[in-house]
Amino acid sequence: MVSEYDYVIVGAGSAGSVLAARLTEDPDVRVLLLEAGGGAEKAENFLIRMPLGFLKALLDPQYTWPMRTEPEPYCNNRVLPLPRGKMLGGSSSINGMVYMRGHSRDFDGWAQKGCRGWSHADVAPYFRKLERSWRGASDVHGGDGPLPIARNSDKNLLHYELMEAIERAGYPITEDIHSGNEEGASRVELTIDEKGRRASTYQTYLKPAMARPNLTVRTNALTHRITFEGKRATGVEVEVNGTIETITAKREVILSGGSYNSPQLLMLSGIGPAAHLREHGIDMVLDAPGVGRNLSEHPRVPLEFAANGKITFVNQLRFDRATLSVMRWYLFGSGPFSRQVNSANPMLRTDDRLDRPDIQLFANPVKIGSNLWFPGFRKEPPHVLSADVILLHPQSRGWVRLKSADPHDLPAIQFNLFDNEADCATARAGIRMARTIYATEPQASLVKQETLPGADCTSDDDLDAHIRATAGVTQHPVGTCAMGIASNSVVDPELRVIGIEGLRVVDASIMPDVPGANTNGPTIMIAEKASDIIRGRSLPADQTPKPEAA
CATH class of the missing domain: 3.50.50.60 (FAD/NAD(P)-binding domain)
Incomplete structure (x- = not known):
């Protein structure tokens, strides 16, 4: 050697x-x-x-x-x-x-x-x-x-409802986050061949x-x-x-x-x-x-909403459908398993005085970690919409x-996540922005209720407690x-x-x-x-x- x-x-x-x-x-x-x-x-x-x-x-x-x-x-x-x-x-x-x-x-x-x-x-x-x-x-x-x-992809990901709600809530939409206006919600891009x-x-x-x-x-x-x-x-x-x-x-x-x-x-x-x-x-x-x-690191704070019906990506995780999706991916490089579940990528400012976005919403039509299931053998996971608030700076x-x-x-x-008030304030503002978006049509019709931290968690002290109890990182x-x-x-x-x-x-x-x-x-x-x-x-x-x- x-x-x-x-x-x-x-x-x-x-x-x-x-x-x-x-x-x-x-x-x-x-x-x-x-x-x-x-x-x-x-x-x-x-x-x-x-x-x-x-x-x-x-x-x-x-x-x-x-x-x-x-x-x-x-x-x-x-x-x-x-x-x-x-x-x-x-x-x-x-x-x-x-x-x-x-x-x-x-x-x-x-x-x-x-x-x-x-x-x-x-x-x-x-x-x-x-x-x-x-x-x-x-x-x-x-x-x-x-x-x-x-x-x-946008199929099976409730993509258009989320994008429309973001726009109706008063936030920008962009076709290309890297060109012109570097702010707003856009289609996620992936390193996939x-x-x-x-x-x-x-x-x-x-x-x-x-x-x-x-x-x-x-x-x-x-x-x-x-x-x-x-x-x-x-x-x-x-x-x-x-x-x-x-x-x-x-x-x-x-x-x-x-x-x-x-x-x-x-x-x-x-x-x-x-x-x-x-x-x-x-x-x-x-x-x-x-x-x-x-x-x-980019801290993330989770929000979850119970879906209004069996409408999430959980449907694609039923064992027989997932098996067919794996075969479709292997043979043709297509189908729901050939992409990611995160379809929209909102990059937003919590304060108009900022010179660039300070929040990213990791919005998914499923709870990350949901497992395969099949009727009579393994219980169907709950249908959940998740929206982690990510601090960009x-x-x-x-x-x-x-x-x-x-x-x-x-x-x-x-x-030392959230060792200062500024990060806590940004996270609280991001949570409130996410709630506004998920309460705006047509996204609102997809939501039954907020389950994490829950609609009654509204004060700064309660939101800070949620942040400290649940925050993670984005690797x-x-x-x-x-x-x-x-x-x-x-x-x-x-x-x-x-x-x-x-x-x-x-x-x-x-x-x-x-x-x-x-x-x-x-x-x-x-x-x-x-x-x-x-x-x-x-x-x-x-x-x-x-x-x-x-």
């Missing part, structure tokens, strides 16, 4: 798979991609490839790392599950496949924080580069990129590149630490089948483990807050207080820390190796670890703030842009000003 490469990439997820594919376009570069999880045998499993299968795969320990938060102090000390993909493609192999970029002002905000080269004008060309949009190529969208972007299969970064980037002789991919390979000569990263120590190997990176080590594992590996390697490293007996290479800090910040110096131990994670962690020029920044705008040579971080952990969008698309964009930075090139920035919101 070769023990020296030009680049060693740790983590084959949403970012690492992209990096490996792009860097090995140069035949003179040798790349090793290390993945602690499983290989193609998992990434090709039908529950992973079939879009609706993610609802079962998401909490299955053979597909996901069983991460958990520490007790959340402002959410009644509850412990929240944090499943992460345990295979090639990482969490892009188990996520909900929703594709969004984020608001243009999100990226302009990064640039204003000193992240030069990361404004919307700078990143838009990389979004176009990665996209193979159903809309085709345009000034806004890419038409021939690796990642297929499909429209979600033309055959109705999940389009993870393994399928779209890594798998085609694995035939290249200059790319080596090793799975079930747990990286223990980065090796150094002084302040220069020289390689990694990795465990494969119980044996520790030392592998040399002639040019760079690149961490793409995500917002939990990248800071964990930095700290295990001696880069992190000095007192925390001493606590675990780790020799310090660099005192970097920002490592593991600034953890941000939360103020709360958390952390990732080591539980021990053992790389086999998962890290300690805490978000969009960012920020723990934040990019910037501040004293607590971990990487510079070229994603190099500040104070260390030959080491970069390329994944969602470098985002200084969470964008107002599902984060898989922005993470892929980061990897596309990073591969060009590493290769000493760049796509020209957009020159046309972004249209202002109406």
Whole structure:
């Protein structure tokens, strides 16, 4: 086995798979991609490839790392599950496949924080580069990129009733959330290919590149630490089948483990807050207080409404119908199991004075987690309409820390969700907005009554109690190796670890703030842009000003 490469990439997820594919376009570069999880045998499993299968795969320990938060102090000390993909493609192999970029002002905000080269004008060309949009190529969208972007279905999803109610309630409707008015309700777009299969970064980037002789991919390979000569990263120590190997990176080590594992590996390697490293007996290479800090997530607060009759997606979960749907998906790539259940994607402002949406409604014509059923054998689940309120720009910040110096131990994670009044106020406003929409025709005719938290839960105190008792997260962690020029920044705008040579971080952990969008698309964009930075090139920035919101 070769023990020296030009680049060693740790983590084959949403970012690492992209990096490996792009860097090995140069035949003179040798790349090793290390993945602690499983290989193609998992990434090709039908529950992973079939879009609706993610609802079962998401909490299955053979597909996901069983991460958990520490007790959340402002959410009644509850412990929240944090499943992460345990295979090639990482969490892009188990996520909900929703594709969004984020608001243009999100990226302009990064640039204003000193992240030069990361404004919307700078990143838009990389979004176009990665996209193979159903809309085709345009000034806004890419038409021939690796990642297929499909429209979600509207059949069996009560889509039009919800969209009409949103409009009648006085909120905007848009055909394209990424063009012109970046606000309102639109059809959900998904990373699903033309055959109705999940389009993870393994399928779209890594798998085609694995035939290249200059790319080596090793799975079930747990990286223990980065090796150094002084302040220069020289390689990694990795465990494969119980044996520790030392592998040399002639040019760079690149961490793409995500917002939990990248800071964990930095700290295990001696880069992190000095007192925390001493606590675990780790020799310090660099005192970097920002490592593991600034953890941000999109909190979600559930609302549920009992449906006015047997009208929800539960009808498609009857065992005989579901069996036919699986066969239809397998043979033709069509039918209700070839898409997602979330058809509309309202991005709304709770206050007209805001410059961008601060709330997303995760509106579904079924209660997530409903099981298959059949008359006489398994009880039919209740017909429920759900509408989680998601905070797009939360103020709360958390952390990732080591539980021990053992790389086999998962890290300690805490978000501090709703540790301030501003987030609680936004969530309360979002709940009230959702109630208005669901009380507006034609959506109102589909609703029998509100069941969670219940129509009698109206005061600020009662809503806060509901928030703290039920809030969760959307699995969009960012920020723990934040990019910037501040004293607590971990990487510079070229994603190099500040104070260390030959080491970069390329994944969602470098985002200084969470964008107002599902984060898989922005993470892929980061990897596309990073591969060009590493290769000493760049796509020209957009020159046309972004249209202002109406």
